[in-house]
Amino acid sequence: MFHHLRYLENLDRLDVWPSRRIVVDRINPFKALSEEEFLCRYSLNKECANNVIQQIQDALAHEVDSRGCPVPPFLQVLITLQYLGTGNHQLAISDYSDVSQSYVSKCVVRVSRAIGNICHKHIKLPSHSEVNRIMEDFQLIAGMPSVIGCIGCTHIAINRPPGDQFELFRNRTGYFSMKVQAVCGPQQQFYSFVSGWYGSVHDSLIFDKSYLRQELEKNLQPGYLLGDCEYPCRRYLHTPVLNPCTPQERRYNASHCRTHSTVKRAFGLLKRRFAFLEKRLQTDLNNTKMIIVAAAVLHNIAIKQNVPMPGETNDQICNESQEDHHDGPSQIAKKTLESEQKNDVGAKERDYIIRNYF
Structure with a gap:
């Protein structure tokens, strides 16, 4: 008992700073998923999804979500593909992609508009x-x-x-x-x-x-x-x-x-x-x-x-x-x-x- 009290007193004398919170990079589905797993989640294979990203990435800004975490253009496209391909609720997609539900909603509209702008090239x-x-x-x-x-x-x-x-x-x-x-x-x-x-x-x-x-x-x-x-x-x-x-x-x-x-x-x-x-x-x-x-x-x-x-x-x-x-x-x-x-x-x-x- 006295040993624990002495330990706590010693802590009070130290300048203890809380450790800085480190935000781990979000998972990159292109690297983490197999081709079959990628297709099931995003309805396109990796080559095709990357082709779409290359065509519209200039229209998508590098953004941060409500928690200050970066959301690069490739992840914005994948969030939209998952919404379109699975029909899952936006909340489920937000949990999977580690973003907020409101961000998923805005992201789908923004990326869909960018894809729609290249409609004349493909239809x-x-x-x-x-x-x-x-x-x-x-x-x-x-x-x-x-x-x-x-x-x-x-x-x-x-x-x-x-x-x-x-x-x-x-x-x-x-x-x-x-x-x-x-x-x-x-x-x-x-x-x-x-x-x-x-x-x-x-x-x-x-x-x-x-x-x-x-x-x-x-x-x-x-x-x-x-x-x-x-x-x-x-x-x-x-x-x-x-x-x-x-x-x-x-x-x-x-x-x-x-x-x-x-x-x-x-x-x-x-x-x-x-x-x-x-x-x-x-x-x-x-x-x-x-x-x-x-x-x-x-x-x-x-x-x-x-x-x-x-x-x-x-x-x-x-x-x-x-x-x-x-x-x-x-x-x-x-x-x-x-x-x-x-x-x-x-x-x-x-x-x-x-x-x-x-």
């Missing part, structure tokens, strides 16, 4: 030198000639939006959503991607208001797009025959269905690689639109670099994509389409394809 219509190869690849699917892309829409579920116009976001199925329209190629890469429309808006209206239609109207692109019955048949957009009567028309419809499923598979791939798209998004509407576009850009980069899907098979992706969007055109849409297709130039060109190829 664009094929050049004239690429068109012939694309037509050949599409024709190999089911014999459909001269196809340069497949167009379709999908819904991204969101929380009930604020304001008086929230009902505009309620889609035909009954939940609130943001509608996305895309054109994809034979390898499920996106050539055009439009995000931010109300869930209740008809597919054909989105197309009519799009920059893509203006470009196609100029007749600068050879070939045509394939669209489902939600679209009117036009010179540059061919749809299925609504009431096939001949063997040729039925063969055409079967080929159209198999070829057009490419866009459904593309949406399926997008939602499986970036699992947050399968959940009800809770971000601000403007941020939601931007994050969805960022996911599409990353999707195209992954397709170009042949990045495998983490833990998924092609059969799973195909089966899930079949339930992606439509329950068939409405009766009003059917009547409108039938009246348009009787005299439309597109219907005549479609008939030419049917007579000569099917």
Whole structure:
């Protein structure tokens, strides 16, 4: 007892300074994780993720979080990839990355904006030198000639939006959503991607208001797009025959269905690689639109670099994509389409394809 008291008295005579807190460097996933572990956590492999970082790091400042710890650009990108790829709560991601939840929220928006700013480099219509190869690849699917892309829409579920116009976001199925329209190629890469429309808006209206239609109207692109019955048949957009009567028309419809499923598979791939798209998004509407576009850009980069899907098979992706969007055109849409297709130039060109190829 007296020995301990003497020891404490001696301590009082010493100038004891508290040791300085040393902040250990955050873990570097590029070094700490295997390729498979990295892919499962970030939905991209190391090479692809590094490619994304190189493209946008100049737009991302070296920051510190609320605790004064540095967060370099590469870690900001990985935080965003983990959010998009896993769909985990921001709090779980903040714990894994050793940052605050509020920082994760700001980081996702900032990095998504930087990725969205390079959209024009990765989502664009094929050049004239690429068109012939694309037509050949599409024709190999089911014999459909001269196809340069497949167009379709999908819904991204969101929380009930604020304001008086929230009902505009309620889609035909009954939940609130943001509608996305895309054109994809034979390898499920996106050539055009439009995000931010109300869930209740008809597919054909989105197309009519799009920059893509203006470009196609100029007749600068050879070939045509394939669209489902939600679209009117036009010179540059061919749809299925609504009431096939001949063997040729039925063969055409079967080929159209198999070829057009490419866009459904593309949406399926997008939602499986970036699992947050399968959940009800809770971000601000403007941020939601931007994050969805960022996911599409990353999707195209992954397709170009042949990045495998983490833990998924092609059969799973195909089966899930079949339930992606439509329950068939409405009766009003059917009547409108039938009246348009009787005299439309597109219907005549479609008939030419049917007579000569099917």
